[in-house]
Amino acid sequence: MLKTVSGSRIENLWDVSHADALSESDKLLYRSNLLGSDKRVTNYGGGNTSAKVMETDPLTGAQVEVLWVKGSGGDIGTMDKAGFSTLYMDKLTALKALYRGVAFEDEMVAYLPHCTFDLNPRAASIDTPLHAYVPKKHVDHVHPDAIIAIAAASNSQDLTRQIFGDSIGWLPWKKPGYELGLWLEDYCLKNPDAKGVVLESHGLFCWDDDAETCYATTLGTINQAIAWFEEQTAAIPAFGGKRHPTLPAAERRRIAAALMPAIRGMISADSHKVGHFDDQDTVLEFVGAADMPRLAALGTSCPDHFLRTKIRPLVVDFDPAAPDIDATLAGLAAMVDAYRADYTAYYQRCRHDDSPAIRDPNAVVYLVPGVGMITFAKDKATARISGEFYVNAI
Structure with a gap:
C-alpha cells in the first residue's frame, strides 16, 4: 500500500x-x-x-x-x-x-x-x-x-x-x-x-x-x-521577485546553442569539456530574479554542493529584454578571464601549506538571464549532475 x-x-x-x-x-x-x-x-x-x-x-x-x-x-x-x-x-x-x-x-x-x-x-x-x-x-x-x-x-x-x-x-x-x-x-x-x-x-x-x-x-x-x-x-516573492522576462523555449535553445561552443572553446585549453543545458522552471525563476546576481555571488551554502559546482557560478551578461547575442559573445572572453582571476585569488586567500595545487579555475555553472543554466564538466553525466547540484542549491 x-x-x-x-x-x-x-x-x-x-x-x-x-x-x-x-x-x-x-x-x-x-x-x-x-x-x-x-x-x-x-x-x-x-x-x-x-x-x-x-x-x-x-x-x-x-x-x-x-x-x-x-x-x-x-x-x-x-x-x-x-x-x-x-x-x-x-x-x-x-x-x-x-x-x-x-x-x-x-x-x-x-x-x-x-x-x-x-x-x-x-x-x-x-x-x-x-x-x-x-x-x-x-x-x-x-x-x-x-x-x-x-x-x-x-x-x-x-x-x-x-x-x-x-x-x-x-x-x-x-x-x-x-x-x-x-x-x-x-x-x-x-x-x-x-x-x-x-x-x-x-x-x-x-x-x-x-x-x-x-x-x-x-x-x-x-x-x-x-x-x-x-x-x-507565502507572501514573499522568491529571490526578490522577477526582473527579467523568460524567453520562449525555442529562443532559449537557440541562444544556448550559440553560447555553449564559445564557452567550451575558452575553458578547454587544459582538458576537454562537455556541456549540459537546463531550463527547467526552477532554474528560469532564479536566473530571471532581481536578486540572482547578488545571491549567485554569495556562493552555495553547503559543502556538498560546491564540491560539484565550485563555490559560485559565472553570471553571463545577457539582457533577455533586449537580446543581443553577438554582443554577449564578444564579451564572453572577458567574463571568463575575470572568473578565472577571481577564483585564483580565492584559492590564494584560502590555501594552506598542505593544500593541493589549484585545480581548473574555470566556472562549472553559467547562469544566463531569461535563458537558463549551462554546466560544463569532463563528460555529459558529470555536467548534468553538476547542474542537478546547483538546482539543489537554488
Missing part, C-alpha cells in the same frame, strides 16, 4: 507487502533506493544509509552483528547491494580503544578494512563511524534541500529548535570522520527520545530500530521543514 501526501511534500512510497518479504539487508537497499529517488531528499551520490543486521559468521557459524553501510562512492538512488560495505560491529566498537583524539582521527580510516565482514571488497567510507555508533539499528543520512536551508543558516540551531522542538536535535559543524561519530553517539545517549539531528552546514541524520519507521521519520522531518518554509515565505 502506498502512502501519499499532496502538493510539495515528498511522497512516502513504502510498500509494506513488498518490504515485509525482504531480508534486512534487502530492506536497507529498498529504503536507500526510495530515498535517493527524489533529488529533494539527497543529491546524486550524496548521503548514506545503514542497517545493523544479524549475520552468520563464515568462520565460526555464530550469529554476529554486522553494519551494512553505503560504501565509498555510489548513489543511494541507483546502487545495488554491492555498493554496501559490511563490517563487524564488535570490531568497530573495539576501535574506540585505539582512538587517540581529534588530532589523530584521520588514522582511524586505516583501521576500517580490519573490520570487514565476509571479505567484502567495497571500501568503507569516512562516514562509517557516524552510522556505527548511533545506537539504533537503522540510520538515514541525507542532504535535503529544506534541511540544508536550515543547516546553513546563521541561526541554524535556533531554527532547528523552532521547527522541530526536541524531536530533532542539532550539532555544530564538524568534518565527517571518527570524532563526529562519537558526537552522534553521545547525543543519542543523552537524548534517547530524539529521532534525529540536523548537522550544521551538512545535512540530516534520522534513526530508528525499525526500517520503515526510520524511512518515515526521514520523510516526515523533511516535509515538516518544507511546510514551515512555505508558511513563512
Whole structure:
C-alpha cells in the first residue's frame, strides 16, 4: 500500500507487502533506493544509509552483528547491494580503544578494512563511524534541500529548535570522520527520545530500530521543514521577485546553442569539456530574479554542493529584454578571464601549506538571464549532475 501526501511534500512510497518479504539487508537497499529517488531528499551520490543486521559468521557459524553501510562512492538512488560495505560491529566498537583524539582521527580510516565482514571488497567510507555508533539499528543520512536551508543558516540551531522542538536535535559543524561519530553517539545517549539531528552546514541524520519507521521519520522531518518554509515565505516573492522576462523555449535553445561552443572553446585549453543545458522552471525563476546576481555571488551554502559546482557560478551578461547575442559573445572572453582571476585569488586567500595545487579555475555553472543554466564538466553525466547540484542549491 502506498502512502501519499499532496502538493510539495515528498511522497512516502513504502510498500509494506513488498518490504515485509525482504531480508534486512534487502530492506536497507529498498529504503536507500526510495530515498535517493527524489533529488529533494539527497543529491546524486550524496548521503548514506545503514542497517545493523544479524549475520552468520563464515568462520565460526555464530550469529554476529554486522553494519551494512553505503560504501565509498555510489548513489543511494541507483546502487545495488554491492555498493554496501559490511563490517563487524564488535570490531568497530573495539576501535574506540585505539582512538587517540581529534588530532589523530584521520588514522582511524586505516583501521576500517580490519573490520570487514565476509571479505567484502567495497571500501568503507569516512562516514562509517557516524552510522556505527548511533545506537539504533537503522540510520538515514541525507542532504535535503529544506534541511540544508536550515543547516546553513546563521541561526541554524535556533531554527532547528523552532521547527522541530526536541524531536530533532542539532550539532555544530564538524568534518565527517571518527570524532563526529562519537558526537552522534553521545547525543543519542543523552537524548534517547530524539529521532534525529540536523548537522550544521551538512545535512540530516534520522534513526530508528525499525526500517520503515526510520524511512518515515526521514520523510516526515523533511516535509515538516518544507511546510514551515512555505508558511513563512507565502507572501514573499522568491529571490526578490522577477526582473527579467523568460524567453520562449525555442529562443532559449537557440541562444544556448550559440553560447555553449564559445564557452567550451575558452575553458578547454587544459582538458576537454562537455556541456549540459537546463531550463527547467526552477532554474528560469532564479536566473530571471532581481536578486540572482547578488545571491549567485554569495556562493552555495553547503559543502556538498560546491564540491560539484565550485563555490559560485559565472553570471553571463545577457539582457533577455533586449537580446543581443553577438554582443554577449564578444564579451564572453572577458567574463571568463575575470572568473578565472577571481577564483585564483580565492584559492590564494584560502590555501594552506598542505593544500593541493589549484585545480581548473574555470566556472562549472553559467547562469544566463531569461535563458537558463549551462554546466560544463569532463563528460555529459558529470555536467548534468553538476547542474542537478546547483538546482539543489537554488
